[in-house]
Amino acid sequence: MDFFNSFDLSYLINISPSILPLIVLPLIGLIFKKYIHSKVKRLVDKTNWKIDNIIFDSFENSILFWFVLFGIYLSLSQLPFQSNILDFALNLNIAVIVLSISISVSNVSVKILELFASNNKSFPSTTMFSNLFRIIIVSMGLLIVFQNFGISIAPVLTALGVGGLAISLALKDTLSDLFAGLHILLSRKVIPGDLVELDTLQRGVIENITWRNTTIRDRTNNMLVVPNSKLSTAIITNFDVPVKHLTARISCGVSYDSDLDKVERVVIDVAKQVINDVEGANKNYKPGVTFLNFGESSIDFRVFIGAIDYSGQWSVTHEFIKRLHKRFKLEGIEIPFPIRTIYNKNEK
Incomplete structure (x- = not known):
């Protein structure tokens, strides 16, 4: 009975308004997360504007945390007494809020920058620019924190x-x-x-x-x-x-007994088949063949076939050599081995 007589109920009544935000705001955050969050998510997904998705996804995991921080701030600011520890706690709470918002804003800015770069080829999107944006935004948040703590x-x-x-x-x-x-x-x-x-x-x-x-x-x-x-x-x-497209250059040679007009027709026909069938070939490229010189054992020529990228030229070259070798055998066109004739003057 003495305990209840000594207990100061007036003190509890005085601090009760300051405790209320600490309870109410986290509850509001939980209600928002459970009931409102999914509806806003569906609404955002229906739009064709990608920036709202970026903003929503970046702030999604921090909303409940911010409700708790704001509840702590309101509770601390409404306490009916003053002290150095309370002032430091308030400043620390503000610092956490500012830094958290700065990090979220930096994430939004970087994603919007990457989106802009993907739609605008004249603007490069690299890790360097992303990190630079993050550093600038977080540094601005740190300056606000320093100012709040009274640091010049x-x-x-x-x-x-x-x-x-x-x-x-x-x-x-x-x-x-x-x-x-x-x-x-x-x-x-x-x-x-x-x-x-x-x-x-x-x-x-x-x-x-x-x-x-x-x-x-x-x-x-x-x-x-x-x-x-x-x-x-x-x-x-x-x-x-x-331009991005490359040209595969394949060198070959045929016998001196070959009909060069026939060789040219066969080579172009095989090249057209490769362009139509091989993934990685440039379908709009017109293949060409150029006879280069009279070699030691063959008439040399070079074939030009378009490819859409670096790896495509190797696929085109690989398939063309296989098909041309098979077609030359069917057409009776010889790809000669190197031949060298030696005359022996001492031979009788």
Whole structure:
């Protein structure tokens, strides 16, 4: 009985309004997640606008968390007393809210950037630009947090300027690769997806351009890593500029006894069959054949067949050689072996 007499009910009554948001807002978040979320999701999926899907998917997992954080903030701000610990808790809560929103906004911005890049081939979409957007947005959130804690930004920026000079000297090669990567992307020397050949005769498809290096996947699926500073000064052959299609060049030779008009007709006929049947061939390409020279044991010629990409030219070449060899046998056209006649003067 003494316990109930000593218990101050007025204190509980005073703090009860501050506890209410801590209970109500998370409940609202649970109700939204369970009942409203699915309806909004169906509504978003019905639209042809992709940005609303990006925004919804990016904020989906954070909504309940934000309700809880706002409930904590309202509860702390309505407590009927003041203290340094309470002020620090409020600032910490605001910092978590700001950083959480900054990360979600950065995710939305990066996805919208990638969507814009996929619809606009003149704008490159790489890991470098994505990370740059993330850093800028999160840094803005950190500046708001510093300001909320009463930390002056000017000394921080001054320290960063002095420290940046020392760091730039220590990380000279890294910064060189960074600015070289930006130069490559903005000049559109190469972009991800391009088939290139370096002056070192290494050939492959550009996979990604990051802060420090560019990754190139060769025909055997090996990954070549080239520093951006090296790539920016290298002599590069870009097979996808001005057009992406490639031409497979297949060399062959026939006997001197062959009817060259017949050879030309047969070769063109086989090439047309390959273009129609082989996946990877350029269906709009008109095949050609050119006789090159009189060889030591054959009349040499070269066949030109269009392919849609780098891997397609190997499929076209493979199938054409098989079919041409079979067709030459049926037509009685000889592909001669190298022959050399030796005269012996001492022979009687």
